[in-house]
Amino acid sequence: MGCCGGPRLWIGCLVTSLLRSDAVKVTVRDRSLEVVRGDSVLLPCSFRTMSPLSRLNIVWTLAPLSDPGSPFQVIVYDHGQVIENPSLIGRVGFVSVPWTADIILNSTRVSDAGTYRCVVNNPPEPGDPGIGELRLDVLAPPSLPQCLWEGDADVGGTVTLSCSVEGGVPAPEMRWDKLEPEQISLPLNMEGTMKSTVCIANISAQNSGLYRCSVSNPLGTQNCYIHLSVYSPPDPSPGILQGVLLSLSMALVLLALLALVLWLHRSGRDRKWKEGEEEECYNEIRYTPTLVRRSFV
Structure with a gap:
């Protein structure tokens, strides 16, 4: 159907064309954000729609940096109700819904880092939902090594x-x-x-x-x-070495003295034994002649 005719018909056709072709438009002014762990951060997401906001639907999801292939819902606004992810209750919330889709994330953690997606749908707005994405990095000082x-x-x-x-x-x-x-x-x-x-x-x-x-x-x-601490065997000190040498010297002296005593004892015993033999021999020689002479008398 063409838009030929009077001015009123032409304006009506233009409005109808705009309503049919102009879906919800989402704008994310910051594509990348950084926040220090423990601080709060505003995740921006604005949208433009031509329909009333009574059936507005906003869904925020996160593809975490630790597991990008497993995105999950962060927070949802649907027909005037807000639904938070149970793991984020008390830490995430909308700022000024339904006029914007901005959310705030408090007490940030390293696990909050990743790619956030803002999806806005406002029936009966024609066309696909508006989508915006941003990346959040949560900075943290080193842990104690x-x-x-x-x-x-x-x-x-x-x-x-x-x-x-x-x-x-x-x-x-x-x-x-x-x-x-x-x-x-x-x-x-x-x-x-x-x-x-x-x-x-x-x-x-x-x-x-x-x-x-x-x-x-x-x-x-x-x-x-x-x-x-590197362990090394102790070097013998001069005092220890002198003590060892002195002990060895004393031991040698004692052994020498013991050997001398044994030698003297053995020498004295041998001398006595020899003197006893000589005395026996002398007595035999001395008395033998006398006995012989007496035998001839």
Whole structure:
């Protein structure tokens, strides 16, 4: 049907055409937002409609950053009623519904990060619902890291220092330093974005000291520490060595004295035995002639 005819007919056709072709229009003025964990943030969503607002329907959904493929409803406005997600009750709400679809999110958490979608439908408005999207990033300082060490702390062994952190947005940077006796930066190996290690091979007593792992992002810095003690066998001191030598010398002297006593005792016994034999022999020789002479008388 054409719009030919008088001015009134032409205006009527124009209005009808606009109503048929002009669906709900949604505008999101900020496509990307950042908020510090724990603060509040306004998620904007304005719309334009030609129909009364008695049947207005607004649905906010979130595709979380941790699982983008599983979006869920955040809050709904339908025929004058507001329905909040049970997990967000008390933290989310509309600002000035039904005039705008803006919502406010309080006490933000890292899990609130992701892609938010605002869907506005206002029957009998023709056409598809209006849709707007924005991305929310929830920033957080690093959590307190955990420092551990494992390996052989004896001289010549190998020790691995590890540092891990549970959270931080943006992902924190890590650094290892030896603080004592002088500060030295150490090369590290990253295992993902939340863990780093330092390997110290063929350790010596010079590797003993205080080590620090620092994790930092624009919102803050956290540290953890390890005190490494490298065990080395004690060197014999001069006093101990002298004591050992003195003990050995005394033992040798005692052994020599004992040997001398045994030798003297044995020598004296042998001498007595020999003297006894000589005395017996002398008596036999002395009395023998007398006995012989007496035999001839």
